[in-house]
Amino acid sequence: MGSYIEVKNVSKSFGHRPVLQNVSLTADRGKTVGLVGENGSGKSVLFKILCGFEKPDKGSVFVRGEALGKNGRDFPDNMGVFINAPGFIGIYSGFQNLKFLADIQRKIGEKEIRDAMNKVGLDPDNKVKVDHYSLGMKQKLGLAQAIMEGQDILVLDEPFNALDYKTYEDVKSIIRMLKAEEKTIFLTSHHYKDIEQLCDEVYLIEDCRLIPVTEEIAARYLGS
Numbered sequence: 001m002g003s004y005i006e007v008k009n010v011s012k013s014f015g016h017r018p019v020l021q022n023v024s025l026t027a028d029r030g031k032t033v034g035l036v037g038e039n040g041s042g043k044s045v046l047f048k049i050l051c052g053f054e055k056p057d058k059g060s061v062f063v064r065g066e067a068l069g070k071n072g073r074d075f076p077d078n079m080g081v082f083i084n085a086p087g088f089i090g091i092y093s094g095f096q097n098l099k100f101l102a103d104i105q106r107k108i109g110e111k112e113i114r115d116a117m118n119k120v121g122l123d124p125d126n127k128v129k130v131d132h133y134s135l136g137m138k139q140k141l142g143l144a145q146a147i148m149e150g151q152d153i154l155v156l157d158e159p160f161n162a163l164d165y166k167t168y169e170d171v172k173s174i175i176r177m178l179k180a181e182e183k184t185i186f187l188t189s190h191h192y193k194d195i196e197q198l199c200d201e202v203y204l205i206e207d208c209r210l211i212p213v214t215e216e217i218a219a220r221y222l223g224s
C-alpha cells in the first residue's frame with residue numbers, strides 16, 4: 001500500500017481568490033504532520049478538504065488508498081476531527097453532548113465515551129452544562145469527541161487556541177499520548193514551537209503553495 005494519506009495536486013479557490021494551488025502532501029501511518037502559515041493562508045481549508053468538508057476544485061485526496069468523493073465516499077472512515085472549536089449544545093453536560101454524537105454512528109456506547117473523557121482529563125460524571133464549561137474544558141471535550149470512536153486519523157486544527165498555561169500543557173500531553181498510540185495526526189498551531197516539538201514533518205502554506213519546512217524557513221517561525 002502507498003501512503004496512508006495522500007493529497008494530490010489539490011487546488012481550491014473561493015470566487016476569484018485562490019487559496020490552494022497544486023498542493024500535494026503524503027503522510028505515512030502513525031506520523032504527525034504539522035501545518036503552519038499566516039492567518040488566512042489556507043490551513044483550515046486544507047484540513048477541511050482532507051475531511052471531505054470542502055471539495056477541491058482540482059486534484060484528489062486518498063485516505064488509506066481510497067479516493068474521497070468516489071463511490072459516494074465523501075467522508076473518510078475513522079477520522080477524528082477538531083476544527084474551529086467544535087459547537088456543543090450548551091444546555092447539556094459534556095457527557096450528554098458526546099452521547100448525542102455517538103448515537104449518530106452507533107459505533108460506541110457509554111463506556112467508550114467515559115474512557116475518552118477520562119483520557120482528556122474531563123470527569124464524565126460532571127453534570128455542569130457545557131454553557132458553563134471553561135474554554136479549556138470545551139477544547140478538551142472537542143478532543144474527546146475526536147478520539148472517542150477510536151479514530152486512528154486525527155485532524156486537529158489549533159487545539160491550543162486561547163488556553164491558559166496549565167490547560168495548554170494538558171492538551172500537549174494528550175497529543176503526545178495520541179502519538180504514542182500511533183495515531184496519524186494532522187496539527188496546526190500559531191506557535192511554531194508546538195509544531196516543532198510534536199510533529200515528525202512540518203509544512204508551510206505560503207502564497208497558496210505547500211512547502212516542506214527547512215531550517216531556514218523554521219528560523220522565521222522560531223520564537224513565535
Ligand SMILES: Nc1ncnc2c1ncn2[C@@H]1O[C@H](COP(=O)(O)OP(=O)(O)OP(=O)(O)O)[C@@H](O)[C@H]1O
Binds near residue numbers: 019037039046
Ligand atoms: N467557505 C469559504 N468561503 C469563502 N472564503 C473562504 C471560505 N473558507 C475559507 N475562506 C477563505 O480562505 C482563506 C483561507 O482560510 P483558512 O481558514 O484556511 O485560513 P487559516 O490558514 O486556517 O487561517 P487562521 O490561521 O486564521 O485560522 C481565507 O481568506 C478565508 O477567508
